[in-house]
Amino acid sequence: MKRSIITTSDGSKTIQIEGWNEQYHSIHGALQEAKHVYINAGLKTFLERQPKQNALTVLEIGFGTGLNALLTALESLNISQEICYHGIEAYPVEAEELQALGYHTLIGSDPSIFQNIHNCSWHETHKILPHFSIVKRQAFFSDIAEVNAFDVIYFDAFGPRVQPNLWIESIFKKMYEALRPNGLLVTYCAKGSVRRCMQAVGFEVERLPGPPGKREMLRAIKL
Template identity: 50%
Template sequence: MKRTLFKTGDGSYTLHIPEWDEQYHSKHGAIAEALHVFIKHGLYYWISENETDSASILEIGFGTGLNAFLTFLETEQNAFSVNYTGIEAYPLKIDEIRNLNYAALLKAGEEKFLQLHQTPWEVKSTISETFQLTKQQKLFSEIHSENCFNLIYFDAFGIRVQPELWTEAIFKKMFLALKSNGVLVTYAANGNARRAMQSVGFKVERLAGPPGKKEMLRGTKP
């Protein structure tokens, strides 16, 4: 599938899929969206609510590695550690990754960003003393984890182009993968997604969305 470089509203790049007319991140700002949805309302929320210095995170849609990179940077700057698992069925090529400007805009070392993509798949890799990464290449429907994660970054492609990723069946897998009081955050605010989350047991909140989007969703496993 063809992918082209796309400059978003905050100056950060994402990748565009012409066949779907879909981007990997918000056209209003790739970094801005990731910081708002996954770091502020995901990672920071989990840490503050649980008064802990560690978290086990599952990312649904590793993609460009932006969410993982931002999370890694947070562990470098704050006193907590993360065990991070990223699921991706169709990994990007390293040449596509090298074109992304996240490290430059975040004033961070590009070598660490590239390391996230160059570590081998299916094994746990130590990126730093506070960040461990396991990448798994498989479909989301092939996830069978139970009671393993504190936090899920649900960053699948939108319901318009891949509705099968926003069903009760998928959210049931997410619910089972979380530990008690675990949290799932997503940029989506679609009513069908919200109802699917609620139907499998999530307590769902509507929150203010990132730039260009009115709302987002956060679900908690009671």
């Protein structure tokens, strides 16, 4: 399926899958969406609620371009907690596409951080920064089998319009089981059917203001 690099409204780039008319990030701002949904509503909210926790584990469903991982790594420079990041991706992005995205240039970070995240081997733990390590896992989302293992889940799969099988009750049951008590799941998608699937498996779900171009997003809590 044909893919192309496009520029979103905030100047950051994303990958477009032309046959699906679907993008890896919001066309209204890839960087703004990632910060709003995953960093602010997810990571930072968890740290504010659990300030005494010395370490946390993040699971990303849809590692994709690595933008969320990069932003999380950069956030680790401002905190004392250790972050262990697990990125799940069935179909890794090509090196040429990653270079064309230029996220390290846009954000103004040390380019070696983004490069090291993508160059490190899969299925092994790698220390990228003093408080940030990563395990990239080439797997399907349905392969998740951990129980009480994660504090924050970034649910960043392609939308239910093109991959409805990823937004169903059985998947969110796996997510619920994978989270520790008081853990958070955040996603850009605010569809009523998705919210009801989350609630059906035990999540308490909040509808929050969305990033540019979206009225709402969802944050689910395992109490």
